[in-house]
Amino acid sequence: MDSTTLQATFRTENRATAPVQRFRHPDDIFEALFQSVQGGESHARPTLDLTPDSPFLPFLEIGYALRSCVEKPARHDYLLARLRPHLSVMIGTLPASILPMGMLPKLAPPAGFRRLEDIGEAELRDWLIQEGGLIYGEMQRFELENYFDAVKPLLPPGGVMVDLGSGLGKVVMTAALTLPFVRCIGVELLNYRHRLAQERLVRLLTLARQGLEALPEPLTLETPLPLPSGVIASGRHLLDLGSRILFLENDMFKVDVRGASLVFLYSTCFGPLMDAISEKLARELSEGALVSTTTYPIKHPAFRLLQSHAPGTLSWTSVMIYQRIGPQMAEPAAETRYLHQPDADAWEERVRVDLAAMFPATA
Numbered sequence: 268m269d270s271t272t273l274q275a276t277f278r279t280e281n282r283a284t285a286p287v288q289r290f291r292h293p294d295d296i297f298e299a300l301f302q303s304v305q306g307g308e309s310h311a312r313p314t315l316d317l318t319p320d321s322p323f324l325p326f327l328e329i330g331y332a333l334r335s336c337v338e339k340p341a342r343h344d345y346l347l348a349r350l351r352p353h354l355s356v357m358i359g360t361l362p363a364s365i366l367p368m369g370m371l372p373k374l375a376p377p378a379g380f381r382r383l384e385d386i387g388e389a390e391l392r393d394w395l396i397q398e399g400g401l402i403y404g405e406m407q408r409f410e411l412e413n414y415f416d417a418v419k420p421l422l423p424p425g426g427v428m429v430d431l432g433s434g435l436g437k438v439v440m441t442a443a444l445t446l447p448f449v450r451c452i453g454v455e456l457l458n459y460r461h462r463l464a465q466e467r468l469v470r471l472l473t474l475a476r477q478g479l480e481a482l483p484e485p486l487t488l489e490t491p492l493p494l495p496s497g498v499i500a501s502g503r504h505l506l507d508l509g510s511r512i513l514f515l516e517n518d519m520f521k522v523d524v525r526g527a528s529l530v531f532l533y534s535t536c537f538g539p540l541m542d543a544i545s546e547k548l549a550r551e552l553s554e555g556a557l558v559s560t561t562t563y564p565i566k567h568p569a570f571r572l573l574q575s576h577a578p579g580t581l582s583w584t585s586v587m588i589y590q591r592i593g594p595q596m597a598e599p600a601a602e603t604r605y606l607h608q609p610d611a612d613a614w615e616e617r618v619r620v621d622l623a624a625m626f627p628a629t630a
């Protein structure tokens with residue numbers, strides 16, 4: 268099916284739903300489970316761990332250095348001068364984590380943290396790239412329904428699905444419910460998001476057990492079970508749900524995705540990471556494996572574009588689906604190809620207005 272045929276059938280909004288009161292049929296269980304994984308985008312963002320063994324100390328150090336400039340109007344000129352060369356890797360006007368509601372702890376920095384003057388350009392740039400990647404967002408339920416409709420005909424039966432940067436686990440759990448993957452794995456860097464995903468998984472499995480126990484006709488491992496995607500699986504799909512879902516707290520660059528048949532990337536905030544991600548996937552994935560991205564394309568020769576969905580069709584942003592082709596590759600990309608270059612003067616004007624509103628200079 269090509270993307271034009273699919274576009275005709277794409278949903279454009281969520282269906283109205285009512286809470287599931289009784290489990291009379293496996294479809295009621297599916298509906299309750301889908302409802303239980305929604306809404307993660309509005310989770311409260313706690314501050315990052317500042318204890319001496321926190322893996323985020325290097326990140327926090329630079330965040331504190333920047334925030335101390337944000338908070339002092341006399342330092343705004345210096346802050347802008349330091350950020351200006353790195354606009355191509357920045358998301359938004361100012362990094363979200365250093366703003367008053369951001370993920371940087373409110374506590375004073377520990378002794379020994381450096382000032383912005385002592386932090387080099389390369390370090391600052393890497394920090395900005397990491398900071399952008401930590402922004403949180405989820406696709407809506409209807410967008411994920413569109414997405415799995417699009418990948419379904421391209422996937423062999425079974426297989427392993429991986430979400431790199433899995434957040435609160437919505438895509439991983441939706442994948443495990445929607446298609447007969449043998450395993451769905453989420454990899455998330457931030458500990459608190461990983462914990463929330465684990466909590467949501469416990470809730471999902473508890474609800475699944477309650478639903479299965481309440482069915483008037485018990486589901487057996489071999490009972491044919493039509494999935495919400497239309498694929499026919501067996502009762503095992505729901506009875507073994509817990510063993511089909513795994514969340515890992517780790518950096519996506521430290522987890523080998525060899526063996527995955529589908530890698531999902533909600534890459535809208537990963538622009539400056541796309542070269543590194545593409546190279547990793549080219550090194551690790553086998554021929555035939557699928558990779559999907561949002562907003563940013565993969566421009567690596569080891570991937571062939573299968574489908575490209577314009578913003579407003581499958582999802583609010585563009586969605587691309589690629590297939591790994593040819594022998595495994597290890598060549599680094601020759602140049603950085605994913606960066607945008609915003610108008611620096613317009614950015615400075617906006618940032619000055621925002622800073623003056625947040626931290627007015629006192630007479």
Ligand SMILES: C[S@@+](CC[C@H](N)C(=O)[O-])C[C@H]1O[C@@H](n2cnc3c(N)ncnc32)[C@H](O)[C@@H]1O
Nearest residue numbers: 400401403404405432433434455456518519533
């Ligand atoms: C836009 S959210 C998407 C969450 C989820 N994939 C979804 O679509 O619902 C991106 C996630 O990637 C995580 N992330 C950023 N850099 C990462 C890295 N190097 N390794 C693992 N996760 C990372 C962020 O913390 C964030 O939770």
